[in-house]
Amino acid sequence: MGASLFRNPMALGIFALALLILLANTLVIVPETKQAVILRVQQPRGVVNRYEPNEEFGRTGAGLIAKIPLLDRIVWVDKRVLDIELDNQQVLSTDQLRLQVDAFARFRVIDPLRMVVTAQSEENVINRLEPILGSALRNELGKREFAALLSPERGEVMNNIQAGLQRVARNYGVEIVDVRIRHADLPTGSPLDSALERMRTARRQESLTIQARGLTQAQIIRADADAQAASVYAGAFGKDPGFYDFYRSMQSYRRTFGADGSEPTGETSIILSPNNGYLRQFQSGAGGN
Amino acid sequence: MLNISGWIARAGVLRNDNPKGPWGGGNKGEGGSPGEGGGPRNPWAFPPEGRRGRSTTSTSLDEFLKRARGGGGGGGGGRPGLPLPGGSSIWWIGAGLLVLLWVLFTSIHSIGPEQRGVVTTLGNYSGTLSPGVQLTAPSPFAQVRKVDVEAIRNEEFPQGSTADNLMLTGDQNIIDLAYSVQWNVRSPENFIFQIADPEATVRAVAESAMRSAVASVTLDQALGVGRTVIEAQVLALMQQILDEYRSGIRISNVAIRAANPPAAVDEDFKAVNAAQQQAQANLNQARAYAQQVIARAQGEAAEFDKIYEQYVSAPEVTRRRLYYETMEAVLAKSNKTIVESGDVTPYLPLPNAAARPAATPEPQTPPVVVQGGAN
Numbered sequence: 001m002g003a004s005l006f007r008n009p010m011a012l013g014i015f016a017l018a019l020l021i022l023l024a025n026t027l028v029i030v031p032e033t034k035q036a037v038i039l040r041v042q043q044p045r046g047v048v049n050r051y052e053p054n055e056e057f058g059r060t061g062a063g064l065i066a067k068i069p070l071l072d073r074i075v076w077v078d079k080r081v082l083d084i085e086l087d088n089q090q091v092l093s094t095d096q097l098r099l100q101v102d103a104f105a106r107f108r109v110i111d112p113l114r115m116v117v118t119a120q121s122e123e124n125v126i127n128r129l130e131p132i133l134g135s136a137l138r139n140e141l142g143k144r145e146f147a148a149l150l151s152p153e154r155g156e157v158m159n160n161i162q163a164g165l166q167r168v169a170r171n172y173g174v175e176i177v178d179v180r181i182r183h184a185d186l187p188t189g190s191p192l193d194s195a196l197e198r199m200r201t202a203r204r205q206e207s208l209t210i211q212a213r214g215l216t217q218a219q220i221i222r223a224d225a226d227a228q229a230a231s232v233y234a235g236a237f238g239k240d241p242g243f244y245d246f247y248r249s250m251q252s253y254r255r256t257f258g259a260d261g262s263e264p265t266g267e268t269s270i271i272l273s274p275n276n277g278y279l280r281q282f283q284s285g286a287g288g289n
Numbered sequence: 290m291l292n293i294s295g296w297i298a299r300a301g302v303l304r305n306d307n308p309k310g311p312w313g314g315g316n317k318g319e320g321g322s323p324g325e326g327g328g329p330r331n332p333w334a335f336p337p338e339g340r341r342g343r344s345t346t347s348t349s350l351d352e353f354l355k356r357a358r359g360g361g362g363g364g365g366g367g368r369p370g371l372p373l374p375g376g377s378s379i380w381w382i383g384a385g386l387l388v389l390l391w392v393l394f395t396s397i398h399s400i401g402p403e404q405r406g407v408v409t410t411l412g413n414y415s416g417t418l419s420p421g422v423q424l425t426a427p428s429p430f431a432q433v434r435k436v437d438v439e440a441i442r443n444e445e446f447p448q449g450s451t452a453d454n455l456m457l458t459g460d461q462n463i464i465d466l467a468y469s470v471q472w473n474v475r476s477p478e479n480f481i482f483q484i485a486d487p488e489a490t491v492r493a494v495a496e497s498a499m500r501s502a503v504a505s506v507t508l509d510q511a512l513g514v515g516r517t518v519i520e521a522q523v524l525a526l527m528q529q530i531l532d533e534y535r536s537g538i539r540i541s542n543v544a545i546r547a548a549n550p551p552a553a554v555d556e557d558f559k560a561v562n563a564a565q566q567q568a569q570a571n572l573n574q575a576r577a578y579a580q581q582v583i584a585r586a587q588g589e590a591a592e593f594d595k596i597y598e599q600y601v602s603a604p605e606v607t608r609r610r611l612y613y614e615t616m617e618a619v620l621a622k623s624n625k626t627i628v629e630s631g632d633v634t635p636y637l638p639l640p641n642a643a644a645r646p647a648a649t650p651e652p653q654t655p656p657v658v659v660q661g662g663a664n
Contacts, residue, residue, distance in 0.1 A: 009377060009380060029411050029412040029429075030412050030413075031409065031412040032409060032412065032413065032414050032481075032482040033481070033482050057414035057478045057482060058413065058414045058415060058416070060413065060414070062409070062412045062413040062414065063410075063411050063412050063413035064411040064412065064413075078485065079482070080482065080483055080484055080485045081483060081484055081485065081490075081534045081535075081536070082485055083485065083486070083489070083490070083493070085493075104493050104497075106490075106534060146461070147461065149457075149504070150457055150458070150459050150461060150504040150505075151459065151504070151505075152505065154501060154504065177533060177534060178530060178533060178534070180493070180494070180497040180530075181497060181500070181501075182493055182496045182497050182500070183456075183496065183500065184457065184500065185455060185456070185457065186457070186463070192463075195461070195462075195463055196463065196551060196553045196554050198461075199462050199463065199508075199550070199551075199554045199557070200553075200554050200557045203554065203557035203558055203560065203561050204557055204560065206561050206564075207557070207560045207561045207563075207564040208564075210561065210564040210565055210568050211564050211567060211568060213568065214564075214567065214568025214569070214571045214572060215568075215571060217568075217571075217572055217575070218571040218572050218574065218575035219575070221572065221575035221576055221578075221579050222575050222578055222579060224579065225578060225579030225580075225582045225583055226582060228579075228582075228583050228586070229582045229583050229585070229586035230586075232583070232586040232587055232590050233586055233589070233590060235590065236589070236590030236591075236593045236594055237590075237593060239597060240597065240600075243597065243600055243604075243608075244593070246608060246611070246612075247593065247596060247600075247611065250611050250612065250615040253615050253616075253619050254615055254618055254619060257618075257619040257622055257623055258622050258623075260618075267623070267624070268622070268623035268624070269623060269624040269625075269626065270620065270623050270624065270625050270626070271625075271626040271627075271628055272625060272626070272627045272628070273627075273628060274627060274628075277612075278612075278613075278616045278620075279627070
């Protein structure tokens with residue numbers, strides 16, 4: 001029977017196919033990115049390629065494994081860092097400011113067996129952790145003033161949220177790697193508008209302050225210059241006030257009567273009395289009195 | 290050649306009707322690098338009795354075998370119950386040829402200079418290929434995923450060029466920030482095995498890091514001098530977070546492309562700038578005035594000093610000289626009327642005393658000296 005069987009290509013093909021199906025149901029390749037939970041008759045038997053911190057690739061449990069066909073079932077659990085996204089959470093801070101927060105958490109399944117038992121799949125884990133992340137976020141941020149979000153205190157807030165989420169995540173065999181706020185914005189509408197209005201008024205005030213300060217400074221500079229000039233004048237003219245009076249009056253006459261080269265705007269008629277000092281010689285030159 | 294690929298495609302079809310199978314596409318890391326045809330090829334797909342029913346496979350196979358034998362007839366050697374003489378040897382040659390081709394195609398890998406090839410042997414990581422032509426065990430025993438480690442990938446924020454990207458600064462103001470993050474792959478193994486969606490991860494981490502950095506500075510710092518500080522902070526923080534994830538990603542650069550106040554308040558910011566310019570202009574004017582005034586004072590003082598030296602050496606003469614010179618100059622330029630003093634009271638028709646233009650009537654006070662328009 002055996003010999004004839006192997007001479008018939010058809011039979012050979014069927015045999016090969018059967019062998020193939022058997023092999024395919026026995027041998028399983030576990031890739032580096034997956035953890036395999038083996039269920040024997042729906043009873044958890046163990047985990048292959050479970051996540052270990054700081055393991056080196058190549059030394060992990062990934063590779064070829066054998067299972068009992070038909071009895072063993074494999075549930076795949078992602079070994080990589082997975083992600084929970086949380087968008088548009090409305091948060092009310094203690095000073096009654098509304099905030100719109102997008103946050104995310106990154107997690108790993110570190111106990112796939114527990115995860116499979118409690119949540120069946122990563123998606124279910126995400127669906128269950130999402131609302132918890134949301135409430136942790138609202139609680140933590142609702143305990144603080146708006147300004148705390150914009151301060152170094154933010155780190156502490158995040159740590160609290162992560163710790164709160166971790167407490168729940170442990171039940172699913174999940175480790176929370178990181179929780180972060182992606183956006184924290186003022187919702188559009190009145191909160192945003194009032195913030196913008198505040199910025200506007202602050203800028204206007206700044207404009208006015210700058211203007212006033214500029215004018216003041218300019219005035220001070222001018223006054224200083226005047227004072228300096230005055231002291232220069234005083235230093236020079238103070239040597240002989242009498243002569244200064246005379247000299248300056250001469251200068252003044254030249255200027256006011258247009259004798260210094262400038263064109264005076266009005267014409268001048270001078271009516272002189274013969275007693276004028278300038279005409280002294282003019283008077284007496286005829287023969288003297 | 291075409292035939293081979295056709296056959297491969299068919300093998301793919303076969304593979305896909307059993308996604309949970311040992312070499313199903315589902316359990317290979319998705320998002321393979323380009324040029325990599327997804328999952329492995331099923332080496333067991335060439336028996337004519339595929340699960341799809343014989344018709345499809347056997348026709349393609351028959352065709353293939355015909356070609357393999359130089360288009361010779363005698364196909365259909367695999368008809369059930371009709372073992373042809375020599376048919377089986379043709380089968381074996383065909384099968385051997387297929388195996389040979391499959392080995393050739395799946396065990397020689399050309400890794401470009403910018404690439405690394407991450408090799409998994411039966412799913413287990415077994416090394417990284419350097420650039421060049423490299424040999425591995427054939428698929429499905431060894432899988433190679435090529436990763437470009439040199440290419441700098443760029444993430445732009447905000448993603449649309451027109452969108453604004455408002456964030457809160459530490460002094461509760463709002464700033465509109467556009468920035469970009471450049472990154473590349475540092476560790477191809479980690480990049481493939483540790484992170485489910487690298488690009489989304491980089492983006493999320495970048496946004497988070499940028500916002501926390503901006504929240505630690507004031508608006509004025511973010512608009513002005515603080516930019517480089519923010520960039521450096523974001524780069525360091527992103528790298529730290531991504532290393533925590535063991536992502537194998539290196540952040541090479543964070544650049545703030547534009548930092549502006551929100552469009553709604555832009556006008557008032559410009560007004561501040563205008564006020565600053567105006568103030569600067571005022572100051573400049575004042576400084577110019579100051580220089581003029583002081584220079585003039587110094588000039589006049591110097592002039593006076595010179596004259597005074599002469600005066601001191603000969604007071605009376607200098608005084609007289611100056612007086613006459615002045616009077617000469619002054620009286621030469623004006624109309625003069627000399628009135629004898631004494632008992633006669635002269636009648637002075639003042640308007641006629643000087644041929645003044647009527648256009649500028651002067652106040653008719655009777656002073657001794659009437660002067661118009663002092664300089």
